[in-house]
Amino acid sequence: MNVQIWIAVSVFILTMSIIFWRPRGINEAWPATVGAVLILISGIVTRGDIVDIISKIGGASITIISTIVMAITLESFGFFHWTASRLVSLARGSGYRLYWYIQLLCFLMTLLFNNDGSILITTPILIILLKNLRIKPRQQIPYLLSGALIATASSAPIGVSNIVNLIALKIVNMTLYTQTAMMFVPAMLGLLIMSLLMFLLVKNKIPKKLPILLSENEESIVAPDFHPLKIGSQPPELKKKRTNFMFKIILFVLLIRCLLFVASYFSIPIEFVAVLGSLVLLMFRWYHLGTNPIDLVKKTPWHILVFAFSMYVIIYGLHNVGLTSLLVSAFKPIVGGGLFQASLVMGGLVSILSNIFNNHPALMIGTIALTEMELDTLTLQTIYLANIIGSDIGALLLPIGTLASLIWMHILRQNRIKVTWKDYLKITIIVIPITTIVTLLILNAWIKLVFL
16 A cells, blocks of 8 residues: 555656646646556556546536537637727727726636636737737736636636536536535625736736727727737628627527526536537538538647546545545544634635645545535535635646646747746735635625525
């Protein structure tokens, strides 16, 4: 058993180190897969465990992949460039107003799709937008950083916006509907506080007025040479028709999102709804653009499935060698001290573990440990939600705390945009601890007010 403990811990540390380092831009699925294979070969995780793992992550993975397929399909319609163009128009030359619209865009993209997908969608578009607005490189960083932070944290209000949240829901046997009813209000208030704090910190670092020119018809505002996202160059009738088309697409995506909660309420697997929604949108694209859906096979990030499965195998290995038993014995007395104390301590613990090891394994370990503490349903669910706050918000203290943050940093490096740890920590060292603690306090107040 001592040898197995050594193997499990070593594989975990080595895997996470390579994911953080990303030598030559290696995809995070590769080190996770190698780590999982080593755990399987060592016999720490059995065939029976594999069946249990698949049952826990299968539905969540299918749901997340389906939402990403929907996002890629929307990209084919030019939805995201249209959205960025609308941001420029709505900002009306104000750098402050642009900040708030970027916050809204990143929040909505996570709410409609998921946090990793939101980072992949919004970051490249924001880079194009900010460069074409001729905003100075140092003034671009506050927009990009605050947008990434809110995009990642916005997975907290609803479990379907984050694959690890969905997996954890399955572990604690909690429906998406129940999770949202208990979490939406506290998380939304926390996000609002987070946005306000970030604005106060970056207000003096972003331009008060944007370096822009009026378009020829003076109906909208554009930057010089703003070709990728140019506004005002189309006839008004065509622009109106395009806007109406995009709003119809948004309504369809919102409908599918709402149906996920309806399905959860009636105990219907939500992956069925997610797959149906993506298929309908794919068929509509085929009809409208004549684009064969086969191209989605290449564009869909299938490695997310591999990463989720492999990481869970590694975490299951740590569980089998006694890590969760150790956590249970250490923290069960604290959990028994009351709901308020338990949620603050466990939420804080997952925040710390996330910033050391990344939020995927931290939340999985924390959630598995909770299920072995013999807690009543409300206590289990409340502490689980506290863990989500630690995993989705508290994990943002360091840029290695979430997979979405790692993806964001990688995209910036690809575009030769330098954001140092100092740049990152100037914001997060103040914003993240305050937001995490306040959101945990609001969660406790909300649970006592509505559910006790």
